[in-house]
Amino acid sequence: MKAHEELHMRSIARTVVLFTAALTSFAAGTGAAIAATLPITWLSMAPTPFGTSVPNNSVFNLPGVGNVTVTYSIPGTFTDSRLQNACLQNGSLVLGPDTYTWTSHELFATVLNTGPDPLVPVQWTITYTFPSTLPAGSVFVGIAGLGATTSFGGGTSTATVNQNGTFLGDWSGGCGPWGPTQFTGGVGTFQMQNSLTGAGGADPWWNTPLGVVRINDAVSSVTLIFNQLRGDGVGGNIGYVRYDPTPATTPTWGRLKSIYR
Structure with missing residues (x-):
């Protein structure tokens, strides 16, 4: 495999790992009770x-x-x-x-x-x-x-x-x-x-x-x-009571996407 192709594959693998970890964090964050x-x-x-x-x-x-x-x-x-x-x-x-x-x-x-x-x-x-x-x-x-x-x-x-x-x-x-x-x-x-x-x-x-x-x-x-x-x-x-159901500490899809920019 050429060096640049190997580097490209490693980059893709790293992105997949980061994406999976971010989704796991997102799911855990939305399921957790957040005190207010x-x-x-x-x-x-x-x-x-x-x-x-x-x-x-x-x-x-x-x-x-x-x-x-x-x-x-x-x-x-x-x-x-x-x-x-x-x-x-x-x-x-x-x-x-x-x-x-x-x-x-x-x-x-x-x-x-x-x-x-x-x-x-x-x-x-x-x-x-x-x-x-x-x-x-x-x-x-x-x-x-x-x-x-x-x-x-x-x-x-x-x-x-x-x-x-x-x-x-x-x-x-x-x-x-x-x-x-x-x-x-x-x-x-x-x-x-x-x-x-x-x-x-x-x-x-x-x-x-x-x-x-x-x-x-x-x-x-x-x-x-x-x-x-x-x-x-x-x-x-x-x-x-005025209550925002999405506090700043809760991960959002927009915040997840920003990881890859």
């Missing part, structure tokens, strides 16, 4: 003052999303307000390799002042409508304050969302006592309630801390359905 810190931006209901009623059909800007319309259907036996709880600020929850964080947080909160006796939970709903359909996994729901009691015939406040969801966990900020959230998932729906039934704290007992759920569907709106006990105060809100 993902900030949740909770909807702010400003300029409504804290402690005052939020006007129905209000429009608030959510960074990364745009204008969000908030509509609710609440019986006259309730009062509502924009509420901020110091214990629920500056949170952090871990799901798999990812850490979800937030700084400012607030709630659309209600109190049922009068209701049936024996206790029967009274329903109200709130809907958040987005300007467009948001990707699966980018919308989050936060629920807090769900109580339960054995008094007056007993009962439990619940929050239901008719979407697929993954429970990230509870955040309490070190305050308490709290009753951990009991999360029950199903196909196309999930429900949250207090996991404790024994006496403790103010009756209805054992407020839940901030339970956070990731919505696993692409959605143009999210509706929170509350069934609330007399005397209980509960609250909810939605948040948004």
Whole structure:
């Protein structure tokens, strides 16, 4: 074999080896879990003052999303307000390799002042409508304050969302006592309630801390359905995470091709 032909064959063999190694690295990289810190931006209901009623059909800007319309259907036996709880600020929850964080947080909160006796939970709903359909996994729901009691015939406040969801966990900020959230998932729906039934704290007992759920569907709106006990105060809100599923550390086809240039 001539010298230049042998050199050419060696060059081809080296290229094949490098290409195979790069593809192996690419496959391994795309299959590996890459940890990320993902900030949740909770909807702010400003300029409504804290402690005052939020006007129905209000429009608030959510960074990364745009204008969000908030509509609710609440019986006259309730009062509502924009509420901020110091214990629920500056949170952090871990799901798999990812850490979800937030700084400012607030709630659309209600109190049922009068209701049936024996206790029967009274329903109200709130809907958040987005300007467009948001990707699966980018919308989050936060629920807090769900109580339960054995008094007056007993009962439990619940929050239901008719979407697929993954429970990230509870955040309490070190305050308490709290009753951990009991999360029950199903196909196309999930429900949250207090996991404790024994006496403790103010009756209805054992407020839940901030339970956070990731919505696993692409959605143009999210509706929170509350069934609330007399005397209980509960609250909810939605948040948004902007997440690039292809971080810079993940090999891409373009980066592979650059190896051979």
